[in-house]
Amino acid sequence: MKVIRDLFRDYRFALSFCVLCLLLVLAFLAIFSPYDPTLWGVVPRDLKPSWKYLLGTSSKGQDVFWQAAFAVRNSLTISLIAGVVSRLIAVIVGMVAGYRGGLTDRILMFLSDTFLVIPLFLIIVMLAMLVRQMMNLVTLGLLLAIFGWAWDARLIRSQILSLREREFTQTAVLSGTGTLRLVLKEYMPFATPLIFSTLINNMSWAIGMEMTLAVLGLVNMDIPTLGTMLQWAISYQAMLLGYWWWILTPVVLAILLFVALYWLSVSISEYLDPRTRLQRVGAQ
Amino acid sequence: MAFIRRYLIPRLIQYVLVIFLGVTAVFIIPRLTPTDPIAHTIAQIRSQGAYLDPATVDQFIQDLKELYGLEGSMWDQYVALWRRLFRGDFGVSFFQFPTPVSVLVGRALPWTVGLLLTTTVMSWVLGNIIGGLAGYFSRKRWAQALDFTAMVIRPLPYYIFAFTLLLLLGYVVRLFPIAGGAEIGRRPEFSWPYIKSVLWHSFLPALSLTILGGTMWFQTMKLIVQNVNAESFVQYAKLGGVKESIIVSKYVIRNAMLPQVTALGLALGQIFSGALITEIVFSYPGLGTLLYNAVITGDYNLIMGITILSIVAITTAILALDLLYPLFDPRVRYR
Numbered sequence: 001m002k003v004i005r006d007l008f009r010d011y012r013f014a015l016s017f018c019v020l021c022l023l024l025v026l027a028f029l030a031i032f033s034p035y036d037p038t039l040w041g042v043v044p045r046d047l048k049p050s051w052k053y054l055l056g057t058s059s060k061g062q063d064v065f066w067q068a069a070f071a072v073r074n075s076l077t078i079s080l081i082a083g084v085v086s087r088l089i090a091v092i093v094g095m096v097a098g099y100r101g102g103l104t105d106r107i108l109m110f111l112s113d114t115f116l117v118i119p120l121f122l123i124i125v126m127l128a129m130l131v132r133q134m135m136n137l138v139t140l141g142l143l144l145a146i147f148g149w150a151w152d153a154r155l156i157r158s159q160i161l162s163l164r165e166r167e168f169t170q171t172a173v174l175s176g177t178g179t180l181r182l183v184l185k186e187y188m189p190f191a192t193p194l195i196f197s198t199l200i201n202n203m204s205w206a207i208g209m210e211m212t213l214a215v216l217g218l219v220n221m222d223i224p225t226l227g228t229m230l231q232w233a234i235s236y237q238a239m240l241l242g243y244w245w246w247i248l249t250p251v252v253l254a255i256l257l258f259v260a261l262y263w264l265s266v267s268i269s270e271y272l273d274p275r276t277r278l279q280r281v282g283a284q
Numbered sequence: 285m286a287f288i289r290r291y292l293i294p295r296l297i298q299y300v301l302v303i304f305l306g307v308t309a310v311f312i313i314p315r316l317t318p319t320d321p322i323a324h325t326i327a328q329i330r331s332q333g334a335y336l337d338p339a340t341v342d343q344f345i346q347d348l349k350e351l352y353g354l355e356g357s358m359w360d361q362y363v364a365l366w367r368r369l370f371r372g373d374f375g376v377s378f379f380q381f382p383t384p385v386s387v388l389v390g391r392a393l394p395w396t397v398g399l400l401l402t403t404t405v406m407s408w409v410l411g412n413i414i415g416g417l418a419g420y421f422s423r424k425r426w427a428q429a430l431d432f433t434a435m436v437i438r439p440l441p442y443y444i445f446a447f448t449l450l451l452l453l454g455y456v457v458r459l460f461p462i463a464g465g466a467e468i469g470r471r472p473e474f475s476w477p478y479i480k481s482v483l484w485h486s487f488l489p490a491l492s493l494t495i496l497g498g499t500m501w502f503q504t505m506k507l508i509v510q511n512v513n514a515e516s517f518v519q520y521a522k523l524g525g526v527k528e529s530i531i532v533s534k535y536v537i538r539n540a541m542l543p544q545v546t547a548l549g550l551a552l553g554q555i556f557s558g559a560l561i562t563e564i565v566f567s568y569p570g571l572g573t574l575l576y577n578a579v580i581t582g583d584y585n586l587i588m589g590i591t592i593l594s595i596v597a598i599t600t601a602i603l604a605l606d607l608l609y610p611l612f613d614p615r616v617r618y619r
Contacts, residue, residue, distance in 0.1 A: 012435070110298070117599055118306045121560065122591040125579060126313055129587070208441030212561050215443060216579045230447075239455050251451070254444050262439030 016263035027073035056245035081141025082206035086148035098160025115150035200265035374589035385589035396570035403493035411501025419509025
């Protein structure tokens with residue numbers, strides 16, 4: 001409880017927490033949507049926001065509010081799949097490299113260096129072009145997961161490297177603890193905060209990547225996400241025609257989501273790092 | 285000698301290996317997926333309404349196989365790819381047939397390089413100067429205001445930030461042109477009106493790249509300077525009455541610059557892919573727009589060409605920085 005109270009003292013945490021909660025509520029509202037999000041022409045077209053249609057309607061004949069609810073839900077789903085799966089890869093690579101050391105370490109780190117250097121965006125575009133026919137939320141999430149682990153594996157490795165040198169490692173090994181048990185029981189608690197904060201950053205990256213792929217038309221345009229919603233608005237010239245409610249909804253939602261995720265991760269990692277926590281207390 | 289063996293050789297090996305892995309990945313990826321690029325291309329041409337009789341299709345398949353480098357066994361294809369790359373031959377574009385990929389890329393490259401080089405350098409310099417000052421005077425109100433702004437801008441991806449700028453400055457306040465690289469109908473020439481037109485059109489893309497890149501440099505520089513500032517040797521110099529300007533230039537900046545120089549190399553890689561999207565948003569006639577058209581038309585050869593080229597460009601940039609690094613950091617030289 002004290003942890004949560006301390007965290008809420010940081011205005012950034014409090015604010016981003018509230019915004020994320022609102023967005024989550026919006027995402028869950030999608031269950032109660034009166035319309036099927038993939039159908040066109042279910043409501044009159046190009047209406048301004050009103051009490052009946054909270055955020056107006058689009059040129060496709062869809063209610064922008066309910067589209068937005070589905071878009072937030074689907075974008076979060078993609079980013080969660082990408083984030084969790086790439087965390088699994090990052091944890092395994094980071095822990096094996098950090099604990100085994102030697103040649104294994106060098107090979108794995110060379111691999112992650114390669115991933116850091118190569119223009120991943122172009123490789124993702126190439127892959128997405130080839131699997132375009134079977135693109136859905138899960139495949140897109142997995143595709144992004146393959147490419148999102150390299151930097152975080154490095155972070156986890158460096159933490160394991162320092163843990164390996166501590167005394168309790170020797171005590172555990174000498175008293176006959178198995179490697180797997182040592183890593184899972186003793187190291188995991190130290191690595192968990194790091195894994196969590198990289199998860200948030202990675203989710204934000206995945207949402208941005210999805211929007212970028214949507215510009216190129218490389219995702220399934222029938223599934224409403226923040227990216228496809230914006231892309232439809234652009235392709236119907238919503239800006240020139242003055243349908244601001246249609247184009248601003250995905251843009252504002254995306255900005256809120258990105259800023260909230262970033263502030264959440266910054267405030268949590270600052271809280272976890274006692275040095276910056278002291279600095280902040282000292283500055284206030 | 286020890287320097288060459290322990291510093292130079294591993295980096296050269298890594299350089300060659302990364303390019304090798306990257307090109308191999310570009311070779312393998314299309315072959316892993318179940319879709320047949322040739323069937324895909326023919327289906328696409330048919331869907332655009334062209335009628336093809338069977339004899340033409342056979343001829344076409346043969347031509348495409350040759351073009352894609354799909355003749356012979358996997359190994360033959362792989363060797364052929366490398367042989368072509370060493371000649372600087374990336375094949376021909378499909379949808380602007382018989383124009384070679386290298387010509388198309390060569391036409392787009394000056395635009396992208398011009399935009400990128402200016403914005404990368406500008407954002408690096410500005411971000412570091414402002415960040416350094418904000419870090420040194422971190423208690424001042426303006427520094428905290430800048431810090432807050434950075435906290436809002438930093439998490440936005442290139443695409444969303446560029447698009448928001450375009451909405452604000454191109455549509456709401458009609459300050460800047462919303463698309464293109466120069467006025468339509470103006471012939472490229474070395475004259476002031478043409479240059480002015482190019483600068484005017486590239487202002488928004490450059491602004492978005494500079495602000496977003498600069499924010500990143502600002503944040504890291506501010507943090508580093510704050511940390512160096514808290515080191516005991518700086519406190520000691522202050523207590524000893526060393527002039528503030530000397531503390532800043534000799535002690536703080538010199539220590540803070542090192543990680544920033546290294547990070548410049550890594551940033552080149554990320555900015556490269558980010559800039560592609562920026563170009564698409566502003567319809568700027570560089571590599572990004574070329575890539576966009578290639579994706580829309582399914583021009584696989586062109587995408588392969590752009591990808592391989594950027595792999596080589598980025599790894600070379602990083603190698604060059606690695607080789608220059610000992611000039612900045614004496615510790616590397618004497619290890």
